[in-house]
Amino acid sequence: MAGINLRYMQTVLQARDHQHLPGAALFQSFDRIEFLREQPAERSGELRCLAHAVHAHPNAHLDEHDAYRVNAVLEATADESLLDISLSGPIARLFASFSGVWWSPPTVLENGTFHLTVRGTPGDIKAARQGMVALLGQRFKLTTVTSSLNQSSAMRTLSSRQSEVLSTALEMGYYDRPRGCTQRDIAEAMGVRQATVSEHLQAGEAKLVHAVYNEN
Numbered sequence: 001m002a003g004i005n006l007r008y009m010q011t012v013l014q015a016r017d018h019q020h021l022p023g024a025a026l027f028q029s030f031d032r033i034e035f036l037r038e039q040p041a042e043r044s045g046e047l048r049c050l051a052h053a054v055h056a057h058p059n060a061h062l063d064e065h066d067a068y069r070v071n072a073v074l075e076a077t078a079d080e081s082l083l084d085i086s087l088s089g090p091i092a093r094l095f096a097s098f099s100g101v102w103w104s105p106p107t108v109l110e111n112g113t114f115h116l117t118v119r120g121t122p123g124d125i126k127a128a129r130q131g132m133v134a135l136l137g138q139r140f141k142l143t144t145v146t147s148s149l150n151q152s153s154a155m156r157t158l159s160s161r162q163s164e165v166l167s168t169a170l171e172m173g174y175y176d177r178p179r180g181c182t183q184r185d186i187a188e189a190m191g192v193r194q195a196t197v198s199e200h201l202q203a204g205e206a207k208l209v210h211a212v213y214n215e216n
Helices: 022-028 090-096 122-136 149-155 160-171 183-190 194-215
Strands: 005-014 030-039 047-055 068-076 080-087 101-103 108-110 113-120 141-148
Touching (some): 005 160, 030 101, 160 194
Antiparallel strands (some): 030 108, 047 080, 101 113
């Protein structure tokens, strides 16, 4: 039986290229925000998420930002917190406008970079991609991967960095036959060492293989 075809879209945004967006200010409060899952939104045009935040300074979850609201603090220390938050910036509003596309792990803000993974129907993913281009121009990396529904848990085993390296490798033709690039080419495109690419490729591939075969 054929699976339900969904599409993954992974984008990488650098905060330095998008200082005009309200989300860029979050880096002043947080070293890392991992968006764990979407929640039912309370207001139209907002994206509500459960998120794990690592603070850039004590009790940073109490800071106020435009287009960012804390609905509830589920757990917190001075250094990190588990938050129910609502986002209403341009990117959040874009994805909140679609019923057939949603944020999924790994979606992380860290080190001045926003790694965004979304999953959804081909039609809404295509529309969301067009919306991202209209909003941000070409100042982001984008990779689209088709996947069946029963493969989604395998994708969620990857860290944000592993996902980025594997997505770049796929986009550049590393998994084509014959190969369209080398690990050195991927490293140069990403501005990292070849050893780093090799490490993340091996770790990510191992996770995917184990996840797929453990489901069967």
